[in-house]
Amino acid sequence: MGKSKSYQVPEAAPSLVADPVGVCISPNTDIQTLRHHVMDAVYATNDQSALYNCLVFLSNLTNQSETLIKGKLLKRLEELALLKEGWDGENSVSIDSGIQDFLRRVIMLSSDKELVNWVLFPDARGYLYLDYTEGKNLAGITIAPHQIAAFIKRDGHLSKYNYDHLNEQDILNLLEEVHIS
Structure with a gap:
């Protein structure tokens, strides 16, 4: 059995996520647009770092939106x-x-x-x-x-x-x- 490489979580990125197609998600992006972009990113990306940064961003956004x-x-x-x-x-x-x-x-x-x-x-x-x-x-x-x-x-x-x-x-x-x- 080969030696497996451990996955390291990348450093937290600033609260701005952009994909290679030029879609930009920021804190003032409306929720429906955000949903569509996130689902597109989940299905289209194989970049673990970008996906992780997107999830960190969404987590922070969820925490801020819960008053x-x-x-x-x-x-x-x-x-x-x-x-x-x-x-x-x-x-x-x-x-x-x-x-x-x-x-x-x-x-x-x-x-x-x-x-x-x-x-x-x-x-x-x-x-x-x-x-x-x-x-x-x-x-x-x-x-x-x-x-x-x-x-x-x-x-x-x-x-x-x-x-x-x-x-x-x-x-x-x-x-x-x-x-x-």
Whole structure:
């Protein structure tokens, strides 16, 4: 058996990653563009050093984007992920992992302003429910495996929403609309 060469982790690079095609990823790159570039890099590169630097960059970006408000919601999401069948009686089920992943993405894509006053609750059917209260203004968003149902009551006016698909942008729009004065 031949002697194997150990892999040494390269020194951390500055927080700027560029590929040979000229794509540049910086801290102000939007998340969707970032996702596409990272996936392209993962499939296209055989340069271990460049891939490592890209992963270091993403790790730093993730740490910076997790604020106190996001951190609290993400922690609550992790707590709810631990619920087992029967957590709220005989017929309650654990929270659907697809819904957990979906909401985690939404939280990371949201701004702090959009997440203020939102509280996360489990639903006995395995869904997640976001609840908003600020004075007399109320809102609720139920996230099911293939559906989003929501309401916003602001200044005595009630609006209802129903989407037959899971789309991050739909939730982001609802979160933003709640805070429009």
